[in-house]
Amino acid sequence: MGITKRASAAVAAAALIGVAVCATPAYAGTDIGWTKVNLGFQPPPGFSGAGEFKSNGDLVRVCDGDDDGFGVSAWLVDSESNALARVVHVGGKGKCTTRTRNLREGTAVKLLLCLTKGSRGTPCKTSGLGAA
Known part of the structure; x- marks a missing residue:
């Protein structure tokens, strides 16, 4: 009889641990890959500017591609x-x-990228949807 009580207590404890572990869901954000913005006269292989968003840490990375x-x-x-x-x-x-x-x-979130010169910000491009 003592073994049955101990087994029942162990099963109950395992069930409580399982509930506690499952009660805190993890959220996975959605990254936004490299989005490129170009001047209208520039050929497609190059880019004037690009940016990306990484949901882990909410990081925004922006790069200038051309000497323009x-x-x-x-x-x-x-x-x-x-x-x-x-x-x-x-x-x-x-x-x-x-x-x-x-x-x-x-x-x-979306990433809005613009080429800027002084106060002028054009052209611009908006990325697809991501999540923090």
Whole structure:
């Protein structure tokens, strides 16, 4: 009889541990791969600027691809193009910069990339949808 009680207690303890482990679901965000923006006259193989978003750490990476006098600016925006995080900017051929942006887990995001020269920001391109 003592063995049966001990076995029942062990089964109950294992069940409680299983419930505790399953009660905290992990959230996996969705990355946004490299999105490129080009000047209208530039051939497709090159790019004037590019950016990506990594959901693990909410990282935005922006790179300037050409010596064309333009920098590259990126914003994380929602599906309505409302800004969610401060701009990340880089200028100079071959230069890249990475910034962390703290977003609520599960927030739907897009990456808006613009070539910038002074206060002018055009052309622009918006990525597909990702999630923080």
